[in-house]
Amino acid sequence: MPITHPSFGSLEPDRVIIFDTTLRDGEQSPGFSMNLEEKLRMAEMLAELGVDVIEAGFPIASPGDFEAVQAIARRFAKSGPVICGLARTAPADILRAAEAIRPAARKRIHTFVSTSPLHMRVKLRMEPEAVLELVTASVTLARNHAEDVEWSAEDGTRTEPDFLCRCVEAAIKAGATTINIPDTVGYALPADITRIFTMLRERVPGADQVILSTHNHNDLGLAVANSLAALQAGARQIECTINGIGERAGNAALEEAVMAIRTRHDALPLQNGIRTQKLLAASRLLAAITGFDVQPNKAIVGRNAFAHESGIHQDGVLKDASTYEIMTPESVGWTTNSLVLGKHSGRAAFRDRLKALGYELGENQLNDAFRRFKELADRKKVVYDEDIAALVDDEVHRHNDRVKLTALTVATGMGAKPMATLTLEVDGERRDGMATGDGAVDATFNAIRNAFPHDVALKLFAVQSVTGGTDAQARVTVRLEENGKLVDGQGADTDTIVASARAYVHALNKLLVKRERRAPPAAAAQ
Ligand code: KIV
Ligand code: ZN
DSSP: OOEEETTTEEEOTTBOEEEEOIIIIITTSTTOOOOHHHHHHHHHHHHHHTOSEEEEEOGGGOHHHHHHHHHHHHHTSSSSSEEEEEEOSSHHHHHHHHHHHTTSSSEEEEEEEEOSHHIIIIIIOOOHHHHHHHHHHHHHHHHHHOSEEEEEEETGGGSOHHHHHHHHHHHHHHTOSEEEEEETTSOOOHHHHHHHHHHHHHHSTTGGGSEEEEEEBOTTSOHHHHHHHHHHTTOOEEEEBGGGOOSTTOBOBHHHHHHHHHHTTTTOOOBOOOOGGGHHHHHHHHHHHHSOOOOTTOTTTSTTTTOOOSHHHHHHHHHOGGGTOSSOGGGGTOOSOOEEEOTTOOHHHHHHHHHHTTOOOOHHHHHHHHHHHHHHHHHOSOEEHHHHHHHHHHHGGGTTOSEEEEEEEEEOOTTSOOEEEEEEEETTEEEEEEEEOSSHHHHHHHHHHHHSOOOOEEEEEEEEESSSSTTOOEEEEEEEEETTEEEEEEEEESSHHHHHHHHHHHHHHHHHHHHHSOOOOOOSOO
C-alpha cells in the first residue's frame, strides 16, 4: 500500500528515499570541513544527482553551520530536494534547526536521542523513562515547526529491543514521519539489521504509515551491506554520503548503495531518483573540495573500478564487456575517451572535455582553468583526463581561499643551501617571504611561514604522480595539525616544489576555515 508523506505525497511501496548526509555526518569528520561556498556547490551537485533529502548541517553547532544550512535552504526556496537540519532534543536545538531550514520549499527537522543502555547511562545519565519522555517532547516540538520530522534512535542497533519499540512508537505517536535506526558505531551485522527492521514492522503500531530509515557506519566495512539488508527488511530510506565519507570509517557510500540497487534489481526490486551518470562527477567534486581522493580500487568511482589489467579479462571485455563488467562505466559517468588535449586544443574543446568529466564551470572559472591548461600543455605533450581533473580541482575550487600563492622561486643545487622566495596574497594583501631550509620543500614551507606567520605541525607530506612520464604532474598532499585538528591540502603542478607549496597553502586555508568555527555549545543533555 502506498503511504502518504508530507514531503513526497503518495509513495509507492518500492520507492527508496535517498537521504544524503555528506554535508552533515560527512562534513563533521576530521579534515572534511567545507566553507559556505563549497557546501553550496556540493548541495547543487547533490540536487543535480537527484537525492531526495540533503541533510545540510547541524545548525546549533556553530554560527557557520547555521549560515550554511540557511544558505542551502534559500538556494532551494522554490523547489528542489528536502533540506534537513539536525537537532538534539533541547528546544534551543530544534528551534535553531527550524529557523535555518525555514526558507526551503521542502524542509525537514531531524531530531535524535541516544537509546542504548550504555549511551543513556554514560552519556546522558538518564533513566530510560526520562529518555522516552524526551522522545515525545522533542518530536512534538519539531512537529510544531515542520510537517516533515525525522526521529533517530542514536546507537539504535545496540538498544534493548523492547525499549527501541517503545521509543519508535512514542515518536510515531508524537508525529514523526520518518523513523531512523542508526548503527552509530558500525557494530551490526546484516542479520542484526534484518532482525531489527522486521521487529519494528511487526511490533510497532503505525510503523507501516511512516518511512523506516537506515543509517550505517562503516567500522566493520559493512555499512552498504547493512543498508541493503535494511531495504530487504522493509526500510525505505537510506542515509548515505558521497564517497562514503563520515565519522571514523565513514558512512554507507551513496554510489555503492545506489548501484547495488540498480545492478541487483532481481534481488532488490526497488526504485530511486538518482541520475547515476552523475555519480562520478559528484565524487570528484567532493574529492576536489575536501582534498581527499578516493582510493584507486574504490567501487564505482575509484580509478581502477573499471580497469581490466589481466590479459584474460581484457580479451573477454573486448569480446563482450558483460564477461567481466556487471555495470557499464558510462552508467556511472566514466567516459571511454581518456587521451585528450594538447597545446593546440582550443577553448571549446577544453570546455567539452570538462563537461564530459563532470565539471560545469562559470565563465571566470573556465578562463582561469583554460589559462592553466595552456601553461600545462606548453610543458607537457599530451594532457590526459587525470591532468585536467587535477588542474581544475587545484585552481578553480580554490578561488575563494583567503591565502593564495602568487609567485615562487627556489634556488637549489648540490652543496648549496636551498633558498625559497615567494609571494602570497592574504585577504587581498601582498605578503613576501624568504627562507632557507633543509631541501627545497623545507625552504618553501619556511618561506610560507615567513610571509604568513603561523604555528602548526606538519604531519604528512606525500608526492604522487598524476600520470606517467617525467613531464607528469605531481600531486602533493600535505597534512597539518593545529590544536588536535587535522586538515589535508592538495596541490598539483609539473613542478613538484610548486605543487608542494600549493598543497601547503590549501591545507592552511582549511585550517583558517576551522579556526573560524566555534565549538558546539553544551546546549542539551547529550
Ligand atoms: O550515527 C548516528 O547515530 C548519527 C545520528 C545523529 C543520526 O549520525
Ligand atoms: Zn552517523
